[in-house]
Amino acid sequence: MTTTDRREGVLAAGAAAVTVVLWASAFVAIRHVGHEFSAGALSLGRLLVGSLLLGGFLFSRPRTWPAKRDWRLLIVCGLLWFGVYNVALNEAEQRLDAGTAAMLVNIGPLLIALLAGLLLGEGFPKQLVIGSIAAFGGVVLIGVSSSDGKAETWGVILCVAAAIAYAIGVVAQKPLLGRLPALEVTWIACTIGAISCLPFGPALVRETADARPSTIWWVVFLGAFPTALAFTTWAYALARTSAGKMGATTYLVPPLAIFLGWLLLDETPAGLAFLGGALCLTGVAISRYKPKRASMPSTTSEIPVTKPLSKS
Template identity: 80%
Template structure:
């Protein structure tokens, strides 16, 4: 490696890390927003509203951005082979995941939901190791186990002890859809720009949620203005921005390592809930958050 290549590689790594951190912070904020508006918007309507806003913002940005020879959307049209993984990512991660998670959070407390949904990163590591030939690096396996133990502590400390069966099933469905969506997205990012992949997947998810349009119109007309602004926030930031920064970072690292990064979401979500909703975390939640941080740091270490 030349002297000019090394700083470029280091800079790319720093940008990817920064993009991943933006993603987890915004996804953590989404849990607070979903909880806040869940009493006014049903699961399907909230998903559709969020995805419509996200698709519109991403589409507008694609239209107004200056094209270059390297990133012009017109020069990087998806090939036939790209549509199957695009549909899988859009339908499962943007569609099924959002609806299932929104519905689950109306039935389960946050602690139980966090424990169940966070089997997703473990599934990502497993699927990526087998299907994407990423293997199972020791640091990733150990780090994921430590971070998952942290999630279990957070969930145990904040759980009410009541787990509705249908809510549990919805969380597991959300985790499976999330894992498959990530693994389907990863190969696309080697051929298509992150922004384009995100917009296409978001639009596919929005189209799949169109049957909820009557409910969205009805509930939006009765909702408070502040709740509508929260839906717009969900579409603009945790969806349009966060999924784009996720795709940018995923294109520059393995799916397993990126999946492990999302173990940071539960402790950050607890911090947001503490600050914005006055929900004081239990002492064990702090220990769980520290384990999540340690596990993610370990999982992202590369073998010397």
């Protein structure tokens, strides 16, 4: 591996870590803001902030406009991952605590690995399969030890719908990142999601007028960090690894979301949740482990060198 490859690997891992932390914080922020903003209004507000910030960065430098063939995938990614995902998740967190929602949404990585193996030709590497099963087992353990011990059926259905939208969005995004910069893909998809949420505009105006300033700042936080920054760092990392491995990395989100929910919202997890979190960490480590290749033996040293016989 060259120095450039190692540097790219470190940067991609750092970008993935930023994404995981900010997405975990988003589950807690959504739960908090949901007391004053409805699901659709929160989605539109978050996406508008994200689109404006990303657009400011994007249009301050040279950019590549997508080809006609790219727009179909961009629309799929924008509508499903940024539009449907946000509305479904926000509505689910009106009914479920932040940790439980994070756990349920994280059936998404298994769907990503399945879709990427089938549609992107990534296959099903043994370590990815084993790691995903282990991490999913951790999610299940956390799920059965949720903070309130129960989950409303409609909230569970909405989380599953969000997970499906998330998985399809990631698989649609992956081919785009081979042709377009991560920032551009993220901005266009975010803007498409915001446009799809425009029917919630009147609700956003009404609820913003009634909301406390601190709550409004939480909406800005969701748009600036878990959306604009985290989706960009996700796209950067995804462009440098497989969709299956990046999906498996997000198994780190539920344990972090549970910790932040306990710290900030007083949603206390059961002891079994900590075991589940450890299993999630182990699964991610397995899925991302790269065994060292044995160096090839030198063949030249094994070939005896003979001198030509001199003629007598």
